[in-house]
Amino acid sequence: MTHFAFPRLSNRVWKVWHRNKDVFMKTYKVNFLPPLLEPILYLFALGFGVGSFIDVIEGMSYPQFIAPALISISIMNSAFFECTYGSYVRMYYQKTFDAIIATPLSIEEVITGELLWGATRSLIYATIVLMVIAAFGLIELPSGLLIIPFSFIAGFLFATIGMCFTAISPNINALSYPTFLFITPMFLFSGTFFPLSLLPEPIQYFALAVLPLTHVVSIVRALTLANFSVVLLVSFAWIVLVSLVLFVLSVNLMKRRLMV
Amino acid sequence: MVVTVTVPVIEAEDLKKQFGEFVAVDSVSFTVEEGEVFGFLGPNGAGKTTTMKMIQCVSPKTGGKLEVFGMGVSTHQCEIKKLLGVVPQENNLDPDFTVYDNLMVYSRYFDIHRARAERVIEELLDFVQLREKKDTLIEQLSGGMKRRLILARALINTPRLLILDEPTIGLDPQARHLIWDKLKSLQSQGITIVLTTHYLEEAARLCDRLVIMDYGKIIVEGKPDELIKEYAETQSATLEDVFLKLTGKKLRE
Ligand SMILES: Nc1ncnc2c1ncn2[C@@H]1O[C@H](COP(=O)(O)OP(=O)(O)O)[C@@H](O)[C@H]1O
Ligand SMILES: [Mg+2]
Numbered sequence: 001m002t003h004f005a006f007p008r009l010s011n012r013v014w015k016v017w018h019r020n021k022d023v024f025m026k027t028y029k030v031n032f033l034p035p036l037l038e039p040i041l042y043l044f045a046l047g048f049g050v051g052s053f054i055d056v057i058e059g060m061s062y063p064q065f066i067a068p069a070l071i072s073i074s075i076m077n078s079a080f081f082e083c084t085y086g087s088y089v090r091m092y093y094q095k096t097f098d099a100i101i102a103t104p105l106s107i108e109e110v111i112t113g114e115l116l117w118g119a120t121r122s123l124i125y126a127t128i129v130l131m132v133i134a135a136f137g138l139i140e141l142p143s144g145l146l147i148i149p150f151s152f153i154a155g156f157l158f159a160t161i162g163m164c165f166t167a168i169s170p171n172i173n174a175l176s177y178p179t180f181l182f183i184t185p186m187f188l189f190s191g192t193f194f195p196l197s198l199l200p201e202p203i204q205y206f207a208l209a210v211l212p213l214t215h216v217v218s219i220v221r222a223l224t225l226a227n228f229s230v231v232l233l234v235s236f237a238w239i240v241l242v243s244l245v246l247f248v249l250s251v252n253l254m255k256r257r258l259m260v
Numbered sequence: 261m262v263v264t265v266t267v268p269v270i271e272a273e274d275l276k277k278q279f280g281e282f283v284a285v286d287s288v289s290f291t292v293e294e295g296e297v298f299g300f301l302g303p304n305g306a307g308k309t310t311t312m313k314m315i316q317c318v319s320p321k322t323g324g325k326l327e328v329f330g331m332g333v334s335t336h337q338c339e340i341k342k343l344l345g346v347v348p349q350e351n352n353l354d355p356d357f358t359v360y361d362n363l364m365v366y367s368r369y370f371d372i373h374r375a376r377a378e379r380v381i382e383e384l385l386d387f388v389q390l391r392e393k394k395d396t397l398i399e400q401l402s403g404g405m406k407r408r409l410i411l412a413r414a415l416i417n418t419p420r421l422l423i424l425d426e427p428t429i430g431l432d433p434q435a436r437h438l439i440w441d442k443l444k445s446l447q448s449q450g451i452t453i454v455l456t457t458h459y460l461e462e463a464a465r466l467c468d469r470l471v472i473m474d475y476g477k478i479i480v481e482g483k484p485d486e487l488i489k490e491y492a493e494t495q496s497a498t499l500e501d502v503f504l505k506l507t508g509k510k511l512r513e
Contacts, residue, residue: 012369012371015368015369018368019354019365019368022357022361022365023356023357026356094352094354094355094356095350095351095352096352096354098318098348098350098352099348099352099353099354099366100369101318102316102318102341102344102346102348103341103366103369103370103417104338104341104342104369104370104371105369106337106338259318259319259320260279260319
C-alpha cells in the first residue's frame with residue numbers, strides 16, 4: 001500500500017464530524033472556558049506585565065505584538081491535541097472507529113471526519129480568543145474577521161500533523177514526544193513572543209521551512225494589523241500544500257494501522 | 261415452473277488470512293444460504309473473529325474468494341456494509357452518549373432519516389427491553405444490557421445479514437437466555453444470522469448448520485444433531501463431546 005494514495009471520500013465524512021460536535025456541545029460550558037480565560041491571563045502576564053518594559057516592537061505595542069500569537073497558538077493547540085490525544089482515545093480506548101467502520105463509512109472517511117472536526121475546533125477557539133482580543137482593542141476590524149475562515153485552514157494543517165503522530169504512536173504516552181519536541185518549541189520560537197529576526201539566520205530559515213506556526217503567525221499578525229504583503233501568499237501556499245500532503249499521508253498511515 | 265436463482269448470502273472459497281507469516285484463516289470454504297442461522301464453533305484463536313471481520317469488509321483477505329450477497333468484499337465494501345448488522349466480540353458502544361443517543365448517532369451513519377430513526381429506535385428499545393434505560397450512560401449498564409444494546413444497534417438499519425461474534429460472552433444464564441430468545445425471534449422473521457461461539461449449548465440451540473474451526477481450518481460441517489450422531493461415542497453425547505473429540509483437550513491460551 002502506498003502512503004500517498006488519494007483517499008476516496010463521500011459526504012459521509014460529516015457524520016463523524018457531527019458525532020464529535022455532539023459530544024463537544026454536551027459540555028460546551030467547560031469547553032468554552034479555556035479559550036476565554038487563557039488569552040486574558042497571557043495578555044496580563046506577558047502583554048501588560050512583561051510588556052511594560054517594552055516601548056515598541058516592530059512598530060507596535062507589546063500586547064499588540066503578542067495578540068495574533070495567542071490566536072495562532074489556540075489554532076495550533078486545539079486541532080493538534082484534538083487529533084492526537086482525542087483521536088487516540090476514540091481509536092484505541094473507546095473503539096469508536098471500529099464501531100463506525102462496521103457501517104457504510106470507510107476508515108478514510110472516519111479519519112477525514114476527525115480532521116475536519118479538529119479544524120472546526122480551531123475555528124471555534126480562535127473565534128473566542130479573537131473576541132477577547134478585540135475587547136482589548138488589539139485588532140483591526142473588519143480585516144481581523146478574516147482570521148475566522150483562516151483558522152479553519154490553519155487548524156486543518158495542525159489536525160493532519162497530529163493525526164500522523166497518532167497513527168504511528170505505539171501507545172498514548174508516546175504522544176508526549178511530538179508535544180515536547182515539536183509543539184512546545186514551536187510555541188516559543190515562531191515569532192510568537194519575540195520577532196523571528198532576533199534569531200540567528202540559519203535558525204530563521206529552519207523555522208520558516210519546518211515550523212508551521214511561523215507561517216500561521218505571520219498571516220494572523222498581518223490580518224490583525226491590516227498590514228498585508230506579498231510574502232504572505234508564500235506562507236499561505238506553504239500551509240495549503242503541506243496540509244494536502246499530510247492529509248493524504250495521515251489517512252494512509254491510519255489505514256495501515258487499522259485495516260489489518 | 262419459475263426457477264429463481266438465488267445467490268448465497270455468503271460464499272467463501274479457499275478464503276485465507278495471514279498476519280505476516282502467521283496463517284490465521286487457512287483456506288476455508290463455506291456457503292451461507294438466505295434465512296439460515298449458521299454457526300462458527302471453535303476454541304480461542306481458531307480464526308472465528310478474523311473470518312467475521314473479513315465478511316464485514318473491515319479486514320482485507322489475503323487470498324481466496326469471498327462474496328457477500330454476490331458482491332466481492334474487496335470491491336463493494338460500502339454496498340455490503342449497508343446490508344449488515346454487526347455485534348462485535350468486543351463491546352464498542354460510545355461511552356460519550358446515552359443508550360438512546362448511541363442508537364441515534366449510529367442511525368446517521370446509515371443515512372437513516374431522523375423521523376424514521378426515531379420510530380425504529382422506539383421499537384428496538386422495546387425489543388431488547390431497554391426502554392427504562394433510554395437516558396442512561398453506557399458505563400452504568402450491566403454486561404447483559406450492553407450486549408442487548410449492541411444487538412439493537414446492529415438492527416438499526418434492518419439488516420439482511422446479522423453477524424454476531426460471541427454474542428453472549430461473559431453473560432450469566434438469565435442474560436444469555438434473553439439474548440437467545442431475541443435471536444430466535446429474529447430467525448423466525450427470516451433474517452440470515454451468522455454467529456460465532458465457544459458455548460456448545462448456544463450452537464446446538466440456535467444453529468441450523470455449523471462448522472467447527474481449529475487452527476484456522478474448518479474441520480467439520482453439518483447440522484448439530486447430525487454431527488452428534490456421526491461423531492459421538494455414547495448414546496447421551498452432546499455437541500460438547502463432539503467438539504472435544506475433534507479439537508482435543510489441549511489448552512489454547
Ligand atoms: N491483528 C492481528 N495481528 C496478528 N495476529 C492476529 C491478529 N488478529 C488475530 N490474530 C491471531 O489470529 C488467530 C485467530 O484469532 P481470532 O480470529 O481472533 O480467533 P477466535 O476469534 O477464533 O478466538 C489468533 O492466533 C490471533 O492471535
Ligand atoms: Mg473471537
